[in-house]
Amino acid sequence: MTRQPQRQFDLLPFPSQAQRLKAVAPRRALRVATEEDGEEQARQLLELKIAAHVQGGQLALSMTDNRYTMISVKRKKGLFRLRLHHMFLEAGPDVVLALGRYVSLNDRTASQTLGRFIDINQRKIRRARPTKPQLVSLSTVGEHFDLQVLYDDLNRRYFEGRIEARITWGQRAPGGARMKRRNSIKMGSYSVEDRLIRIHPSLDRAFVPQMVVEWILFHEMLHQKHDIPLIGGRRRFHTPAFLNEEATFEHFELASRWEQQNLDLLLHY
Ligand SMILES: [Zn+2]
CATH class of the missing domain: 3.30.2010.10 (Metalloproteases ("zincins"), catalytic domain)
Structure with missing residues (x-):
């Protein structure tokens, strides 16, 4: 729920490490949280985790829903622009490490690890559709509002x-x-x-x-x-x-x- 979408990150396409750490830190200001917050925080966290394994350049990560390209990386002037499918938000440490090595070294073992991760997750994504509604016990009658x-x-x-x-x-x-x-x-x-x-x-x-x-x-x-x-x-x-x-x-x-x-x-x- 929001009236003021958080736009400050859009203005900083390639934040410095210090800026990124600050952006992840809990914010003091009292405010209403928005749907964008969760997604952006997850992206920033993944970016920091991968950056820890990246050598020879800065990392700029964006997430995509591209159906055919799960990973793409452009390497230029000390900057690695990495685009990843959303499935990578759930990646474990081994996959995060492989991403770092793939980005900076184009490492063959890393690329195999990533290939396996993509295969498994693409199968999961296909199987997951159509989704069954999650079982939740609903309570609509509150103390003051129905x-x-x-x-x-x-x-x-x-x-x-x-x-x-x-x-x-x-x-x-x-x-x-x-x-x-x-x-x-x-x-x-x-x-x-x-x-x-x-x-x-x-x-x-x-x-x-x-x-x-x-x-x-x-x-x-x-x-x-x-x-x-x-x-x-x-x-x-x-x-x-x-x-x-x-x-x-x-x-x-x-x-x-x-x-x-x-x-x-x-x-x-
Ligand atoms: Zn909303």
Whole structure:
């Protein structure tokens, strides 16, 4: 959930090692976490891990969903531009090492290791389609809001009833757990594979206006409607078309202002 997509990394195509380390470090600023955060953090982490095995140049990693090219590397003036399929986000240490050696030395053993990894994962990707919905126990009735009621109403008002998603409150803090102050919070999420919307239980509280819960829900429902294009090897969850449509929510201004003004309360959960 976001109103301000994080763009600062786009401005630093080849960050120095120091900048990269800083970018990975937890951020102090209080904020709403976004879908882009997870992807970008995973990419940065993988880049750092591979860079540890790269000799003779800097590494610039981007992730792709290319169906035919799983790895490509361009070597030029001390810079290795490596493009990897998303499957490599799950690579273990041996594969990470092989990537480093392949990039800097074009090592034959490394290339065989990578070939095997790609074979295994391509088979997995093929087998995984069509995906079975993950078994999740859904709870839509909260203490203050019934998500199913809000969802059905939004679906009728904004989507002609065309959204087909399951919906649930996220996991609650165990009973008796003390509230803590978080640095960031993800208000909602949408899983494409499971067609599942999760809403953070921090929103199921008396001080939260219904229009705010609706807005978060509306945002996640839009994720089913809108494509998630890959731009520069990165997924763009909040395209201009997405943001334009999000702004059509009846209480968009009010709800986003309320969220900004009450972020501190929401982060206490
Ligand atoms: Zn989003």
